[in-house]
Amino acid sequence: MSAAARDFLKGVRKGSVVCGTVGAIHNFGVFVHLDGEPDPEDPIGFVRVPEITWRHFRELDEVIAVEDRVRGEVIDVDEQRLQVCVSLKALQPDPFVPLAGRIGEVVRGPVTMIFGDHGVFVRVADGVEGLVPRAQLRGEVRVGDEMAVEIAEVDLARRRVLLSRVEW
Template sequence: MIGPTETPELWEFLHSLRTDDVLSGTIAAIESFGVFVALDEGPEHPEFPGVGFITLPELSWRSFEDASEIVHVGQRVSCLFLQADTTNGEARLSLRTGPDPFQAFADRTAVGQGLRGRITGVRPFGVIVEVADGIQGVVHRSELLPPDVDPSEDAFPPGTVLTVVVTAVDRLRRTVSLSQRQAQAG
């Protein structure tokens, strides 16, 4: 088997690419660690299903459980070139194009602001609430009503609309903390 280091046309292709070049291709394989893209231009990879590779965080600005929620094998995509991976001989790509919707949400949202959102999930630590398109926040169990209620789908059915107050927005971690108690008190 010929490895990526023994394929001069692959290296020539990778070194010809510039950050933010737009590359087109087809999703060739979905793995637990990322997605391979067979690019329209350039050589085939000697070992992998495609020269292009998208890590899971680069698939979407939105949160997701599985890559197959975002893409499927055979799907045509246009991706941004991020960098050449010289270890694996791959073009690292991103499907996250355009402005980050979380940062736009953070720009227009203040701590103490009241919002209405739909419950999208219940976890032992609290309730997940979608407060804007693709933006989810957490109401920690200590901030739920009634006080001391255990988060469960019986107590907080998914789809239910809650009124909440923003208690924190962390731009770096991309998290939103919410309170149902403060919304009732305000």
């Protein structure tokens, strides 16, 4: 890596906000060409998969694409690897926080996943799915079915939502 790239890296501080363009996507994370980088062929920015978004997704291309402009917070500057680790979700509102104030509220949402003998997951807000226990399910339930549920519990520390099925 060039001296200019090393100088650029030394000027980046943990906690600062950076912008850039997605250069490459891999199953382990996303490489980002940070604004001001001296070598556009060798991206310095890197976003690990868990730091991309609060939303649940199966494939990265559901939430990010090459050439996307991104904005994130620097969470680490790794001078050994010559890399700036960035969190995009650090600048996004956490969807669990407002949900914690909605205990007892009835909402409708699609079933997003059948979780074996445990129950089903239902999307109750953008980026948030909660579990309806198997004991509360009647008949066959399929992914995509709409379900009315009551928000029974929100565990912010464990990032889990427990739901109760409501019959309409």
